[in-house]
Amino acid sequence: MTRTAQEVLADAVRGLAPAEGANRLVPRIAAGEAPREVFAAFALEQHQVITSDRRSFAHLAARAAASDPASAGFFESLTRGEDLALSLLGPLTAACGLDEEAVRAHEPRPGCQAYPSYAAWLALGAEPVDAVVALTANFAAWGGYCAAVGAALREHYGFDNPACGFFDFFAGPAPELEERAVAAVTAGLESGRLSEPPAHRYGRLLQAYELMFWDALDGDHSM
Template identity: 40%
Template sequence: MTDIVSRARTEIAKHATGNRFADLLEAGAVPEERLRWLAGELYRLVGSDRRSQALLAARFPASPAGDLFLTLAQGEAEALRLLGDFASAVGMGEAELAAYEPLPLAQAYPAYLTQLAVFGSSSAMALALLANVDESGGTYARVAAALRGRYGLSEKAVGHFLYFAETPQELLDVARAVLDAGLAGGEDADEAVRSARIVSALEGAFWDALADGLA
């Protein structure tokens, strides 16, 4: 039987369309105002994801799921801290981040993660992480490199993006254990694959919203 992670990645690949925002950023074609949009959108997204992971830890407190989701919540808190350096570099302080009006379609991704946190299975969230980690990490690595190379930002300023560019193998191993335990306990494999595909699509929609209207 095909491994479920491979199955999910195959489904995701069928709908892959590239990343227009990363392409534009690498070409130096993203105006500085859009970089402030990026900071504002990520401020909302990461804060929401932190709460979603904490909720999952409360719903699934036993090991290994509780360990995974608590670690992910702590990781989002660190990412939020690092985001402050990027925001400062593009001229946004705490007040500006709090006042920023988010793009609805950009926030569909964290909204869906909240739905998974409330109604989804532990295996669905674990599979979403495992199936999307390479694509997501690659995007963040591209964004970090472009911000430094094209926009002259410091390594500290792009620390948020570098943080998400690589996921420790130990964390992925725990996610795999959560996935296997959830499926062995009767959680729906088809629903987990479906959730992983939607997570990928909505992460793409986040970047597309930031690129909308640019050449």
């Protein structure tokens, strides 16, 4: 029985979802129990993450352009999204009392930068459509985390709407990106380029590095 792209993506989102309680920090934020310093650390680390991910997505788009235009479209959309995300990070950074010098001087935490480092690895060697599946699964978890944090920042920490815009952006629906993911996976199924075992392996590692990011925000700076 031939599976549809929607089924492939739904299986990845469901099968690669983090276990309940795997993210220890976001529930503490949602309850208003995390220290405010966590948000400054988040903003500083995300400046590094977004800059790196944007390059990775642009490279994946370039690699896919000739042979896999549907996947290229997905990564082009991600690249534009990273540009917007970086602009939305500014109000959060300012609300945390950080200026441009603080952003430039920040020494990133290895645990927070494992995710973009692995994304860069995928950009160099993964089949682009396999990366589409892996990233789509991760974005589902990331969007849920951002929704919880955005709500908590308003309710418990007194952040205004502009400061929460970064989280609102990732928590909100992304119909264009979803359509591009379906198009990419459809083309991958038709061409035989999509291979679910490596796609799920990539997704499993992305989810693990995602959790490492949150753990490192609230733990030892070396982690």
